[in-house]
Amino acid sequence: MEEGVISMEILDRYISQLLENSTPECPAWFKEKREEGCGLKWNYIDGCMIKAVLELYHMNQDTGYLEFADGFIDRFVNEDGSIVSYRPEDYNLDNVNAGKTLFDLYHLTGKAKYRKGIDLIYSQLQTQPRTKGGNFWHKQIYPNQIWLDGLYMALPFYMQYEVEYNGGKNCGDILRQFCNVREYMRDPRNGLYYHAYDDSRSAFWCDPVTGLSDSFWLRALGWFAMALVDTAELMTGEPRKRLSAMYRELIDAMLPYQDQASGMWYQVVNRGGIEPNYLETSGSAIFAYAIMKSARIGLLPPSYFSFGEKAFDGICSRYLSVENGELQLDGICLVAGLGNVERREGTFDYYMREPIVKNEAKGVAPLVLAYIELLKKHEPV
Template sequence: MRKFECNETEVRELIDRVVRRTMNIDFTWNWSCGVAYYGISKAWEVTGNQEYIDFLVKWVDEYLELGIPPLMVNSCAMGHTMLTLHEATGDSKYLDLALLKAEYLRKDAIRFGDGVFQHTVSSKNDFPEQAWADTLFMAAYFLLRLGFKLDNKEYIDDALKQFYWHEEYLQDNKTNLFFHAWDNVRQDHLSGIYWGRANAWAAYTMSQAYKMLNPFMPAWMQIGGALGDQLSALVRLQTPQGLWRTVLNDETSYEETSASAGIAAAIVINGHPLHQNAMTKAYEGILANIDEDGSVRNVSAGTAVMYSVDDYKVISKKRVQGWGQGLTLAYLVALLQNKELVSKI
C-alpha cells in the first residue's frame, strides 16, 4: 500500500482559492454561514492570513449593528467563528456572543428524553422530539470547544452527553452508519436513510472531539469506538472516483462533495494506517470538484429529513453552498495539520 502524500503549496493555494470564493457569498446569520465561516476560521489557523480575520471581523461587526436573529440550534453554528475571533483579536464581545449561544443551549434550547437537543431551524418547535446528526456540528461540537476553552465542566459534560445520545439514537449497530434523524415520538428513524452529509457531521465532529479528550474520560472510548466503526464502514462505500454518495448505500444516488469532504477530513484526522488508499482517492475526487474560482461543486442543497430515498436523490446540487465551502476547507486544513501527509516538493 502506497503512503498518501499531498503537496503543501497546492493545498495552501486551494485553501486561499476556496476562502476567497466564500467571501463573495452573501450569507445571513445562520448555519450555512456558520459552516462556511468555520472553514475560513480553520484556514486562518493554519495560514495565519490576517485578511481572513479582517473579513470575518468586518462581516460580524456589521451584522451585530443590525442585530442577530432569534437563537436556535442551527444558528449556534456561528459560535465557532466567535471562538476564533476572540482568539485572534482578544475582543471580549466575541466571547460574550459565544457565551450567549452556549447559555441558550444550556437553558432555553428545547430538549427531550435525557436532555437531548431537539433540532431547531427557527425559534419555533420545528421538529418535536427529533434528533438530527446536524446538531452535532451546530451545537454539541461548539459547546465542547467553548467548554475546553473556558475549562467549564458543565459545558463539556453537556456536549459529551449530546454526543452520547446522538450516537445511541442515530448510529445503526448493524451497519455502523448514521441515520439522518431519530423521532422520539414515533420511535423510529423516519425514512431511515443513511444520508451522506449526516455521516459527515457525525464523523467530522467525533474526530475533532476525540482529539480533545483524554483516555481517562469515559467519553474517550465511547466516541473513539463509534468513530472507528463508522469510518470502517465508510471507507468500504467510497466510490471509484474517491467520493461518497448522498445516499451512502444507494449506487443510483449522486456523489456529493460536502459529505465527501467531511468524511475525508475525519479519515485524515483519525489517521488509520490502512486508510491510505482512501485518502489518496478522496484527495483526487475532492480536488476534481473545486473550480478555478474556488467554487465547490456538486453540493446538495439544504436537506430536511425527506420522506423517501428518492426524495434525497433529487435534491439539487447546482448551487455553491456555504456548507460545501466550509467542509471542503475543513478537509484541506486537516491535510496541513497532519504533517506526515504533507510534502513540500
C-alpha cells in the same frame, strides 16, 4: 481536473476567488441568500466557511485571512454581544454553529463583544428543549426531533465552552447525547446512522415504531463524524476514549461504501450505483477532512489517512474545474432536511430531488479543511 494535479496554487486561487467576491451581506458561497436577496442573517453556512478561513490563518499566519474573518463576523456582533437576527428563544441548533468562530476571534482580537456573544449563544443551550432521553431538540419548530446535523452544529461549541469557561462540568451531558444517538439512530446491520429520529413518533417522515427517518444521507453522516472528531479533540480520559471508539466504528462502517474509483461516497450512502444516485461533494469532503484530521490527532491509526486523501483527490478530479477563467466546485447537494412540509419526506427519491449546485459553503468549507489537513501532513510548519 486530473487526479494528482491539484496544487497549493490552485486551491489558494479558488479560496481567494470566493473571498474576493463575498461580503457579510452577500457571500459568494451562500447560494440561497444570493437568490433570495442579500442581507445580514446569522446562519450556520457562513459559520462553516469562516471557521475554515480561520483555520487557514492558523495554518499559514496570513493576516489577510484573519482580517477577512474578523471583518465578516464583526458585522453581526454588536458591542453588547447581541447578534444580528439571532434569537436564542428560537432554539435552533443550526444557529449555534457560527458561534464556534467567536472563540478564535475573541482570543485573536481581544474584542469583548465576541466573549459576550459566546455567552449569549451558550444561554440558548442552557434552556434548549430536550427529548426524554436528554438530547437537544434540533429546533423549536421540530419538537422531540434529533438530527445528526444538530450534533455538529451544537456539541463542539458546547464542549469548547465547557473546557474554556465552565471547568468541563457538562462533559457528561455531551457524551450522553452522543451515546443516545448511537443507541437510537445506528442500524446495527450495517453500522450506518439514519438522518433523524423523532422521539414522539409523530412526524410524518418517521417510522411509527422506531421513530427513524428512511435513509442514510451522506452529509448527515458527515456532520455526525465531524461532531465526534471536533468534540473528542477537546476531551480527555474516558470520554475521549468512548467517542474515539464510536467514531472508529462509524468510519469502519463507511469505508465499504467508499467508491473505489473516485474515493468519494454516494448521496444516499448504501445505494451506490442505483440511478439517479450520485457521488456527492459536500459529504465526501466532510469525510475527507474528518478522516485525515482524526488520523493526525490519534483518533484513528495513521494508516487511515490515505482513505481521506483519496476522497479529497477524487473530489478535485471529478468536480473542480475552470469555467470562464474561474474555478468551480460542483456536485454539492444544496440542502436536504426533514420537516413540516410533505415534500421533505426523507426517502431515496427525496434526496435525489434536491438541487445540485456549485461553490456552496457546505461543500467548499470542508474541502478547505481537508486541504489544510493535507498541508499539515505533507508540508508541516
